[in-house]
Amino acid sequence: MxxxxxxxxxxxxxxxxxxxxxxxxxxxxxxxxxxxxxxxxxxxxxxxxxxxxxxxxxxxxxxxxxxxQLVTAPSPIADDLPNSTVERRVTVLIDRWLDLVERNASMWLTAIGSEAAGRDPEIDEILFQGDEIATDWVIQAARLTESDECVTELRAAVRSFGSMMRAASREWLVRGAFTRSDLHVLLTDTLLHLLNVTFPALCASRRVAAR
Structure with a gap:
């Protein structure tokens, strides 16, 4: 110092x-x-x-x-996304998120390291808030509406993806197992599969169970 x-x-x-x-x-x-x-x-x-x-x-x-500030502060990540396909919008969203993490790599790892090392209720609460904000970004990018029918499954699925994003960022920044390009492919493909295949299946399962 x-x-x-x-x-x-x-x-x-x-x-x-x-x-x-x-x-x-x-x-x-x-x-x-x-x-x-x-x-x-x-x-x-x-x-x-x-x-x-x-x-x-x-x-x-x-x-x-x-x-x-790093995890929950308002960010332009989901602002002014292309008026294009969901695939294009998700691609841009993930690219902007990677930019944010890369610019703040050390502090990002410090923040999510608290989650990996042990329970800290105050850090947990901040990360929970960040999960909800990131979930809103994804829903906005995908042009989904939070229907009462499947809102619980939708938000839970996207929050689960958020946990994967944090783990994958460690693989990129700490272990070097992924390049940034690798990680972009992994996250984009996984999120699109979740939105296009997994979420509709969850929603259909909910309808069957409700009969």
């Missing part, structure tokens, strides 16, 4: 908060949580340490805010 403090600048509160989070995202992504001190973050951000407590309540609150 840098030993030289950054030159302090006069910024609006929202700008200052964003600056602290940007530095924290980089440090938490590069170093273990236990190795990052609020003094390190304050020095890199060029702010007084008290501002971290003021805005976030301390290191833990800042860490959770960074994870929440």
């Amino acid at each position: 840098s030993a030289e403090p950054r030159v302090r600048q006069r910024l609006e509160p929202d700008q200052r908060r964003a600056q602290i989070m940007k530095v924290a995202r980089a440090l938490f992504g590069e170093y273990p949580y236990e190795s990052v001190a609020t003094t390190d973050i304050a020095r890199e951000a060029g702010v007084a340490r008290g501002l971290i407590n003021h805005y976030f309540g301390g290191k833990r609150g800042l860490y959770l805010a960074v994870v929440r």
Whole structure:
């Protein structure tokens, strides 16, 4: 970590908060949580340490805010998708998601590593929220409507796919088992099969069971 403090600048509160989070995202992504001190973050951000407590309540609150921003913050991933086939829209959606993960690889792995290493109720809740947001993206991309008949199965199937996405991203970023191109093919083909084959079968099964 840098030993030289950054030159302090006069910024609006929202700008200052964003600056602290940007530095924290980089440090938490590069170093273990236990190795990052609020003094390190304050020095890199060029702010007084008290501002971290003021805005976030301390290191833990800042860490959770960074994870929440990465996993659940509004994103243009599903905005302005091509007015084309579902296959094309899903292809673009997956490509944008891979862009997001690749840009934030270290912090992404730190965030989902909490899920793999053990139970952390606060991280779990953030990841659950992220699952719901990602599910909305897929439903939007696929131009599906959440009919009352099969909404439970639809959302559960897409959330399950989200768990696969996180596991597959580890194979790409940590193990190197996939190239980005490989992963794009895997995720796109799997999601399209889920939407075109698996979900209709689940919905049909629901209708039969309801008779």
